[in-house]
Amino acid sequence: MKSILLNKGIAARWRGPLSVIAFFGLWHLAVVTGLSGFAELPTPVQTLKTFVVEYAGDSVYWDSWVVSFQRVLIGFAIAQILGIPLGLVFGTSARFRNLFFPVFELLRPIPPLAWVPISILFWPTNESSIIFITFVGAFFVIVINVYDGVRNIKNEHMWLAQSLGASRMSIFKRIMLPSVIPSIAVGMTLGIAITWNVVIAAEMIASDSGLGRMTWEGYVSSTPEVVLIGMISIGLAGYLSSITVEWIERRMMPWVEHR
């Protein structure tokens, strides 16, 4: 019994790395055997070699990381700063909601990339329009989640505070705000994923820097190694952001049991 359980634990620990290794193995095989479509692609080893020789020590490459991260962070932060209060107001004031929610619902379905032309016209610099588009990507998700969070506050939680004699202000601060933190967290998780989607696409269309641009240039200059390095970099960047957001969420919600 004991040994079986132990084996299970070890197997589970190896499954993750194994799948990554298998992925690169299959990629290598596909290129070597000339599977249709893979003929033009480099093998993982070639890609790695290109990365080490040409990119690892190249400041332009690392600048792309910095630039893309900056855009994501600024857009994401502004989306939080504006989105959370707006969601709270939507949730608490019926009058405000009746006035502005319809406009919000009209704008919400517009995909972030559809904002590209207008924001290039509107904003003075390319940089600001990219940040704006990134912001749009996260903003609506945040607002909707916070609004939903306010609507789903348990009646009992508010009632009990009322019975115990809490003022409106302390109910807002001590009951309502903490109640919506889990919804804010959901908004953040979804938001950060969307922001990376948006920033990469926007860079391809309207920028001369960033990881998205680098990938696109790799395509234009017919260097598939660059395309692949760009893609893997984007994947890593998104993954890093997700872990960071998850870490922040844990700090925000010490009362939730995390697995």
Add this chain to the structure above:
Amino acid sequence: MPAPPVPVEQMDTTRLGYLSVRNVEKVYDPGGVNVHALEKCSLEIPAGDFIAVVGPSGCGKSTLLNILAGFDTLTRGEVFLDNELLAATDKSPTPGSDRVVVFQNGALFPWKTVLQNVVYGLVVQNRMSESEANERGMDLLARTGNLDRIAQAFPNQLSSGMQRRVEILRALINNPRILLLDEPFRAMDTVSKTTMHQHLLDIYDQYHKTVFFITHDLEEAIFLADTVVVMTTRPGTIKLRLEVDLPRPRNRDTITSQHFLELKQQAVTAVHEEAKKAFERGERELA
């Protein structure tokens, strides 16, 4: 309502349902921490007897039921059914249609009608054609409290009590040697529960299967069973065995009889004692 004669095929004398649990022990080992669920657990249940097992949460009574049903292994000891080895250390557990479980949360297929649910076992085991199975199912439904009127209903159109009755019939149609009931009336209110007790006793009086019934509710246990077994908290073992010699058929007057009261008095302290121990241990383990 007099019980109709039992059909010949259900009087199969080799399938009596004599259950013998011998020195069963069960140790779980999640992550190297030994949890002793059952210890030196022995029980002899004569064929056709109704046995109710009472004990606090986590006393291992569901573990015992799972071992009988063939859902779980045991660490030591043996279980025999009609002198046939059912479970042992070196035997991998196998469920069978001769001992069917009725679960506490209900497990009717929501996309099948009552009749389809009842005959499901017969159909998947290829024991007979679908039309034969349906005929048999309708017959069973009709003979048990006129349930044929709901044969075409879907489970979610029925009350929870009705669902439980259908489930019991679904188990019964396989002509099992033993019926295993895991707190089937748990979430019900007192009135519905009382009605269900009557229905279950009607079925029992009609078919006389061996019944292994798990419950938290001592009154329910005494009212239904021939033998009430009180289990200790973990490691679960038999604390008290109470022979319930109340006459059958039983009804609402049974509960107010002096003898019922005496039986309850004999067991209530034992049950409460174990519940308290289990509760306190649960809190210590959380600290």
Add this chain to the structure above:
Amino acid sequence: MNPSSGTLKGRIRISSLAKGYQDKDGNPVKVIEDCSVEFEPGLLNVIMGQSGCGKSTLAYLLAGYLNADHGNIEIDGRPVTGTGADRIMVFQETALWPWMTVTDNVIFGPVVGSGVAKNEARRQADELLERFGLIDFRDKYPSQLSGGMKRRVEIAQALINSPDIMILDEPFRGLDVMTRELLQEYYLTLFEDTRLSTLFITSELEEALFLADRIYVMGPAPDNIGQVIDIDLPRPRTFDVTASQRYLELKQQAMVYLYAGTDDGGGGATGQ
């Protein structure tokens, strides 16, 4: 918290109370109608009824969370006009604030509501938590407690405010039978020590019988309160009382009242 010193507080007088709402199609639904009843102070009054009979609505009206359409509720002669710390409710499932520790949950009333100094409130909270066997858990969050512990924290959270009336709305629902019985014993001991006027709502007959001085059988509108059963089992009660002749007699009697109105008690096809 003071055991029956002076006159008992918490007499509830309800007269011609009515409360309804509009369903999805805008049709009026009467939940409570023509409801008049008086609950004596110092008793453990139990309201029993099937789900949907308006038990919780009655409790919310009493707590001041809802406003009546008609009629009024008086507590010790004063009409109820809103919420107040003189009557605290313990809710179904749990209403502990998950983001606060056990201590912070308990001291919320005194500190945030009545401006008691934090240290003093902490001291009182410790005393209560000690009594409920929860002192080792005071810095934990509710999600780290078992169901039975959460219910006890909630009772402490109410008691620290020295209310005149406790309203418990199916407080032990969702717990397994044995935990439930032990918590019933907890509350019973507490009540027998303090004689704190209690309105206890339940749909479980055994729970009602074990706890109550009086059971009010509640049904659908109008005239929601039907039979009143005096439970003359001796106090202090222990669990052995459930094996007494009188207990079983009362149970039979109550069953007769509860059977009234149900055909075969959940045995039939409901089509819901």
